Amino acid sequence: MCGIVGYLGDGNTYEVLIKGLHRLEYRGYDSAGIALVDTKGKLHVYKSKGKVENLENMCSGKDLEATAGIAHTRWATHGEPSDNNAHPHYSEDGNLALVHNGTIENYKVLKDALVKHGCKFHSETDTEVLVQLIEYIRLGNNCSLVEAVQEALKQVEGAYAIAVLEKDKPDTIIAARKSSPLVIGIGENEMFLASDASPFVEYTSNAVYLKDGEIAILKKGEPLKIIDLDNNNSKVDVTKLKMSISELEKGGYPHFMLKEIFEQPNTLRESIRGRVVDGGKRIIINGVRDNKETFVNARRIVFVACGTSWHAAMVGKYLFQDICDIPVVVEYASEFRYSNPVLGPGDIVIALSQSGETADTLAAVKIAREKGAFVFGVCNAVGSSIPRETHSGAYIHVGPEIGVASTKAFTGQVMVLTLIALSVAHLKGTLPEEEIARIGKALLDIPEKVEKVLKLNDKIERLSAIYTYAHNFLYLGRGCNFPTALEGALKLKEISYIHAEGYPAAEMKHGPIALIDEEMPSVIIAPKDHLYDKIVSNVQQVKARGGSIVAIVTEGDTVIKNLANHVLEIPEVPECLSPIVASVPLQLLAYYIAINKGKDVDMPRNLAKSVTVE
Ligand code: G6P
Numbered sequence: 001m002c003g004i005v006g007y008l009g010d011g012n013t014y015e016v017l018i019k020g021l022h023r024l025e026y027r028g029y030d031s032a033g034i035a036l037v038d039t040k041g042k043l044h045v046y047k048s049k050g051k052v053e054n055l056e057n058m059c060s061g062k063d064l065e066a067t068a069g070i071a072h073t074r075w076a077t078h079g080e081p082s083d084n085n086a087h088p089h090y091s092e093d094g095n096l097a098l099v100h101n102g103t104i105e106n107y108k109v110l111k112d113a114l115v116k117h118g119c120k121f122h123s124e125t126d127t128e129v130l131v132q133l134i135e136y137i138r139l140g141n142n143c144s145l146v147e148a149v150q151e152a153l154k155q156v157e158g159a160y161a162i163a164v165l166e167k168d169k170p171d172t173i174i175a176a177r178k179s180s181p182l183v184i185g186i187g188e189n190e191m192f193l194a195s196d197a198s199p200f201v202e203y204t205s206n207a208v209y210l211k212d213g214e215i216a217i218l219k220k221g222e223p224l225k226i227i228d229l230d231n232n233n234s235k236v237d238v239t240k241l242k243m244s245i246s247e248l249e250k251g252g253y254p255h256f257m258l259k260e261i262f263e264q265p266n267t268l269r270e271s272i273r274g275r276v277v278d279g280g281k282r283i284i285i286n287g288v289r290d291n292k293e294t295f296v297n298a299r300r301i302v303f304v305a306c307g308t309s310w311h312a313a314m315v316g317k318y319l320f321q322d323i324c325d326i327p328v329v330v331e332y333a334s335e336f337r338y339s340n341p342v343l344g345p346g347d348i349v350i351a352l353s354q355s356g357e358t359a360d361t362l363a364a365v366k367i368a369r370e371k372g373a374f375v376f377g378v379c380n381a382v383g384s385s386i387p388r389e390t391h392s393g394a395y396i397h398v399g400p401e402i403g404v405a406s407t408k409a410f411t412g413q414v415m416v417l418t419l420i421a422l423s424v425a426h427l428k429g430t431l432p433e434e435e436i437a438r439i440g441k442a443l444l445d446i447p448e449k450v451e452k453v454l455k456l457n458d459k460i461e462r463l464s465a466i467y468t469y470a471h472n473f474l475y476l477g478r479g480c481n482f483p484t485a486l487e488g489a490l491k492l493k494e495i496s497y498i499h500a501e502g503y504p505a506a507e508m509k510h511g512p513i514a515l516i517d518e519e520m521p522s523v524i525i526a527p528k529d530h531l532y533d534k535i536v537s538n539v540q541q542v543k544a545r546g547g548s549i550v551a552i553v554t555e556g557d558t559v560i561k562n563l564a565n566h567v568l569e570i571p572e573v574p575e576c577l578s579p580i581v582a583s584v585p586l587q588l589l590a591y592y593i594a595i596n597k598g599k600d601v602d603m604p605r606n607l608a609k610s611v612t613v614e
Contacts, residue, residue, distance in 0.1 A: 001075040001608045002087075002101035003027035004182075005199045006068075006163040006173050008218050009190025013066040014059070016192070020199025021052045021073050023248060026402050026602075026609040027101075027195060028075025031086035034059070035097035035165050036066035043167040045097055047086035051603070067170040067220070070163040072099035075608040078107070079124030088165075089128040091135030092120055095167050096145070098131035101195055102159035102180040103613045110155065130162065146217060149174050150229045153215075159359060159612065161210075163193055171220035177210045180612045181357050181385060184208040184216055184224060186238065191218045195610070196381065197241050198248050198400060205241040209383050239383055247399045257403030257495070257601045261587050262454060265447040267398035267408045268580070271415040272443055280440025281433075283423040285416075287376060287392040294374045295424045298348045301326050302341070302373070304333040304364040305352035306611065308406040308490060312413035313352050314483035315579045319421040322576065325430045333360035334614065336367070343371040350376045352417075354401055354409035355610040356384025363614075365389045378416055380409050394420060403602050404609045405494045407587045410487060411450070411580045418443065418576060442574045446581070449571045453584045456568055460585055463550065463566055464592030470521050473500035474512055475586075476542075477525035478535050484525050484579045488586030495594040495601045505538040516547040523589070524564070525582050528554040529575040539563050550589070552582050 003024025007016040017034055032055040033047030044063060048054040052073060072087035079085035088097040104110070107126035110133055115121070119132050130152065138148035145166050153160075159179035166172065175182060175193050185192035185200035185207055192200035193216070197207050208224060210216055214234050217225040226234040253259035260267075275284050288295050301320050303313035310332060317328040331341070333351070337360060343349065349368035353361045356379035365386055368375045377386045377393030380401065387393050396412035422439060425431035467473075473492055477485035486502030493500050503512055505524065516522065522542045526535045536559055542549055543563050551564035554572050561567050568585045570578075594601045 001028050001077070001610060001612050003073045003195045004070065004099045004101050004161055004163055004193070005195070006070040006175065006193040006218070007190070008068040008171070008173050008220055009187065011190055013069040014064040017069050017071040018052065018056060020194055021055070021071050023198040024195055025052055025073050026404055028073055028608040029603050030076045030081035031074045031083070032072065033086040033088050034069060034071040035088040035090070036064060036069040037165055037167060037170045038065045039067055039170050041168050041170070043090070043094065043097055043165065045088050045090055047083055047088065049081055049083050049086065068165060068173055070097065070099045070165050070173060077103055077613050078126040085123045085125050087127060089123060089125065089131045091131050093135060096131050096135050097165045098127065098134070099163050100127040100130060101161045101612060104129060104156055104160065105158035106156065130156065130160070131164070134164065145169070145174055146215065149176060149215060150231065153178070154229055161195060173218040174215065175210070175218065176215040178212045179359065179362065182210040184210065184218065186224055191224060193218065197243060201241060201243045201248065202245045207239050207241050207383070208236055209239060242382070243400060248402065255403065255602050257405055257407060257591055260401055260403050260408045261584065261591065263399070264408050264411050264584060265451045265454070267412055268415055268447045268450060270397040270399070271412045272419065273397070275419050276440055276443050280442070280444050281437045283419050283426065283436070283440060285394050285420050285423045287394045288420055288423045288427070291374065291392055292427055294348065296427050297346065298326055299346040300348070301328045302343065302347060302349045302368070303328065303330040303352060304336050304349060304361055304368070306333050306358050306360055308410050308487060309352040309354060309361070309413060311483045311487040311490065312410055312417065313350070314486065315414050315480050316350070316417040316421070318480035319417055319576055320424070323421050323425040323431045324428060326424070331364070333358065333364040337363045341367065341371065343368055343373040345372050347373040348376060349373045350378060351386055351390060352378045352413055353386050354380045354406055356381040356386040357610050357612055359612050359614055362386055362389065378413060380412065404604055404607050405491055405590070405601065410583060414580050415443070415446070439574050439576065442577060446573065446577060449573055449581050450584055452571050453581050456585055457588055460568065460588040461592045464589055464596055467521055467550070468593050468596040470498060470519065472515065472520045473498060474508070474515065474520060474522040475500060475502040475525070476505035476508055476522055476538060478505045478531040479529065480576060480579050481525040481527065481582055484582045484586070485523070487583055488523055488525070488590070491587055491590035492593065494607060495590055495604045496597055496599055497605070498593065505535050508538065509541065513541065513545065516542055516545040518546045518548065521548045521550060523550045523552070523586065525552045526560050527552065527570065527578045527582060528557065528572065529578060536560060552585055
């Protein structure tokens with residue numbers, strides 16, 4: 001949540017920052033702002049409510065000359081979205097400008113103290129307190145900006161990634177992080193900073209991921225310096241980025257979401273690349289192989305995740321219980337972290353997160369480690385915080401996901417969880433080798449099967465027109481497709497703002513059935529699996545009450561075809577893989593309904609992709 005970007009160098013500072021903000025807009029789009037310094041000692045701050053394009057309009061014709069600058073795109077936490085609450089915030093004397101991603105928990109105490117000392121505040125944000133405090137310390141102690149930042153951060157509780165600019169220092173930016181991501185890019189005669197590497201990937205592939213408690217000093221003509229709050233030097237660890245610019249662009253699609261839906265055959269190939277060998281007979285997940293004993297002797301698996309990742313974890317529960325005989329619980333990371341989780345040696349905590357930065361999931365990982373569990377991460381963003389805090393893990397390798405509604409990350413997560421479960425089943429001997437080989441072979445065919453599902457695109461687009469103006473939807477599924485139903489409902493809610501509820505199909509009788517009438521469509525995920533006959537009854541129960549039904553069925557199904565108003569046929573796959581193929585038509589259905597309603601699918605209201613606040 002909130003994206004920050006900074007630039008120092010001989011290039012066009014304004015352009016680099018604006019382009020960077022667009023790349024980070026998935027992190028929030030309530031307001032955007034920019035602070036620029038030039039060699040004449042002028043500090044210009046421009047900010048505007050709404051998306052980055054509003055900021056661009058406001059900046060046209062303004063003095064944009066600069067040697068250094070910082071910028072911000074906001075997801076509001078403290079204070080409504082407004083010009084005033086937009087970042088950068090500046091110190092009262094106009095000497096410093098600061099951008100911030102995170103939350104300052106003790107801002108009220110600090111603010112009250114500063115007000116007593118005569119500071120005047122101009123916004124309702126927690127962030128303003130940081131910049132005012134830094135300047136108050138700098139003036140009071142007559143110290144350097146770095147010293148003031150160190151002192152201020154010692155007084156601050158909460159999470160932050162910040163960048164600070166000083167009016168008379170057009171050659172320097174100071175940045176720091178704790179619990180919010182920050183990465184520095186090192187180019188030729190230029191340096192960048194950003195919440196993730198996407199704003200500078202076309203300028204340099206040299207990245208330095210800042211660690212908690214570190215302060216980076218970016219100074220023109222000098223190598224990057226990293227110190228901690230007590231002035232100890234830290235090692236500058238340069239990582240080579242593998243991201244490409246084409247991954248960050250729409251590639252001819254009208255929206256990132258549609259592009260990402262259509263990328264899934266390829267992203268699924270990437271998720272299994274090198275991991276399914278001998279035609280499917282062997283599954284290799286390094287993190288499992290290297291921790292064989294831990295997985296074989298696990299007494300329990302606890303999944304922690306949020307949002308779509310939580311739904312993928314729910315699929316994982318069915319997988320691990322069915323094929324590995326390991327008891328599984330799935331926890332919302334935000335609940336887990338405050339629930340006194342009873343954990344210890346023998347427990348494996350698997351943290352799922354596309355971004356690898358979700359604040360609650362990261363906190364859950366830290367707690368699980370403290371309690372002695374073995375912590376395994378399943379993430380997408382390489383080098384992000386969660387993979388760095390876990391004992392081991394497996395990346396899903398689906399490339400940058402930019403659409404706020406997660407699509408390819410979900411199928412990638414389910415795929416990688418399936419691979420992990422199969423390799424554990426092999427080690428434990430809980431699944432016959434022939435069965436592992438059968439599923440392994442089917443895994444290799446999944447990208448092609450998803451390609452086939454994507455051919456339903458035009459049919460789904462037409463179908464969406466019928467359901468665009470429904471006010472409520474029910475999504476029903478059983479077994480491992482109960483989470484598919486949850487995910488389908490979430491997609492619809494997120495981008496079309498239609499209320500949708502995901503439910504276990506049989507549980508529907510205990511409440512939601514009361515809602516069913518001709519105005520409330522039910523989307524029922526009903527592939528041919530061991531619960532097929534049961535779900536046929538559930539379809540009948542909906543039909544008997546006059547509800548209209550869209551059913552996701554296995555190719556060639558005739559029974560449900562006769563009951564449902566519309567069916568979308570998916571290819572036959574082993575049961576444990578069906579959430580991957582069944583979720584794709586649900587993504588398309590949500591997409592087209594939102595488009596029909598004229599919604600901004602890539603930037604749905606109130607949402608952000610990387611939730612770095614609690
Ligand atoms: C936000 C996003 C969701 C995502 C969730 C968890 O709510 O909008 O798409 O599923 O965060 O994010 P993570 O990066 O941890 O998977």
